[in-house]
Amino acid sequence: MEHWQRNLYTVWFTQILSxxxxxxxxxxxxxxxxxxxxxxxxxxxxxxxxxxxxxxISMGIAAPIWGALSDRYGRKLMMLRAMATGTIILAIMSTVQSPMSVLLLRLCQGFFTGTVTAAATLVAAGTPSDKLSSSLGLLASSTFIGYIIGPTIGGLSAEYLGYRVSFLIGSGVMLTSFILVLFLVREPKEGRKQRNKENGKRGISAFSEAVRALPWKQIGPLLIILFLLRAARSMPTPFLPIQVQLLRGKVEGAAAIMGAISGVIGLVTAISGILLGKLGDRHPRLKLISIFALAASILVLPASVMNSIMGFTIFFVAGSFFAGGLEPLMQSHLTSLTSAENRGTLFGIQTTVGSLGWAISPLIGSVLSIHFSIPSVFVAMSGFLLLASFVARINYKKHR
Structure with missing residues (x-):
């Protein structure tokens, strides 16, 4: 097994734990x-x-900084930083007594963690270009597998042990992933070469040079699509538990049901990530993104009018299947347009753009849910996916 493959599978497993x-x-x-x-x-x-x-918001500010630091000091160090701070934050969350404390810790989480970006940067730095789509698709599946296991078991843990104990268990799992990365992951050779080459560069000048080196004419429109995809997928997530509670009619037992639904969503999005990753190695990525985003938009819309948990879950899960692999596919497309030594900076900028979508969409969802209803959030998700499909289609026709 080659060096990049060992790293890929190790990072994949630790991301599942994370x-x-x-x-x-x-x-x-x-x-x-x-x-x-x-x-x-x-x-x-x-x-x-x-x-x-x-x-x-905080991840959008911090991501370019961490991306540039990963180009300079190493991808592995950034993974360790993200996992160590995640371990600490989850442990502290078990002690909070007010919503404001939760908000402040979530702010710190965005600034200091970001394990997904750190892992993707490490894998992309050492993976051959003809294996990028499938490798990043496999890595993306770890995110969804983690969100199968975590919420499914966590829902039961929250019901029977309480939320505070569940925070501590989550912290322990995160600590395990930190230890595995520390001892098993090796820094990609490309990262070592670039740090030797850039040894004399410092601070802002090195970061600004890396930003200027990116192919902005090619990646600019693609970052708009990434923003729309992240906004679409992030918008309903915070309100899913409330929707489940409303459909159930009471809060008791809702955590276990929500955990099961999250597990199913994680499973289908994992399958989607692997499938689209393989298709992306053989077919035009923007064309695939346009088709799958349109299908997701159509399937999510009926979920907004379902009056039962089963009906809602069927349509939302179906839409999640088609939407699940879009971001890693876009990520691999962006990565293929950038040289290996600047991919940390690219991933930092990608994360900033995605984080803007992540930050704005829950606020839009909050306004919609207050002034209209929770189902209106799912209508808005469908609209964002439709717009992403349209923009991807235009860019595909322009560059084919």
């Missing part, structure tokens, strides 16, 4: 807020919107 740790409780934040005393429906939706948005 996202399992985060998934143990974070999907159930709306229920945890109610335990902290937030029971007014409007106030709850406002807190859910802001607590979901602030990690995107």
């Amino acid at each position: 996202l399992t740790g985060f998934g143990f409780v974070l999907p159930f934040i709306p229920f945890f807020l109610q335990e902290l005393g937030v029971t007014d429906p409007v106030e709850l939706k406002q807190w859910v919107g802001w607590i979901s948005a602030v990690p995107g």
Whole structure:
């Protein structure tokens, strides 16, 4: 097995652990807020919107910095940083007594963690270009597998052990992934070569040079598509638990049901990530993104009018299948347009753009849910996917 393959499989497994740790409780934040005393429906939706948005804001600020530092000091170090801080933040969350404390910790989470970006940067730095789509597709599946295991087990843990214990369990799982990366992952050769080459460069000048070296004419329109895709996929996530609670009619038992739904969504998006990754190695990526985003837009829309948990889940899961592999496919397309030594900077900028979508969409969802209803959030998700499909189609026709 080659060096890049060993890294890929090791990082893939540690990412499953990492996202399992985060998934143990974070999907159930709306229920945890109610335990902290937030029971007014409007106030709850406002807190859910802001607590979901602030990690995107802080990650959008921090990501280019971490990306440039990864180009200079190494991809492995950035993974260790993200996992170590994630371990600490989850442990502290088990002690909070107010919604404001949750918000502040989520702000820190966005600034200091980012395990997905750190892992993708490490894998992309050492993977042959003809294997990028399939490798990043496989890596993306780790995110969704983690969100199968984490929420499924975490939902049961939250129901029977409580949210605070679940935070501690998640922290322990994250710590395990940190230890595995520390001892098993090796720095990609491309990263070592670039740091030797850039040894004399420092700070802002090195970062600005890396930014200028990116092919902006090619990647600019693609970053717009990435923003739309992230906004679409992030918008309903914070409000899914509330929708499940409304369809069920009570909060008791909702965490376990939400965990099961999240597990199914994670499974189909993992399959989608692998499938689209393989298709992306053989077919035009922008054409695939246009087709799959359109299919996701059409399938998600009926979920907004379903009056049962089963009906809602069927349509939302179907839409999640077609939407699940879009971001890693776009990521591989962007990566293929950038030289290996500048991919850390690219991934940092990608994360900033994606984080803007992550930050804005929950706030839009909060406003829609307060002034209209929770189902209107899913209508908006469908609209963002449709717009992403349209922009991808235009760019595909322009460059084919």
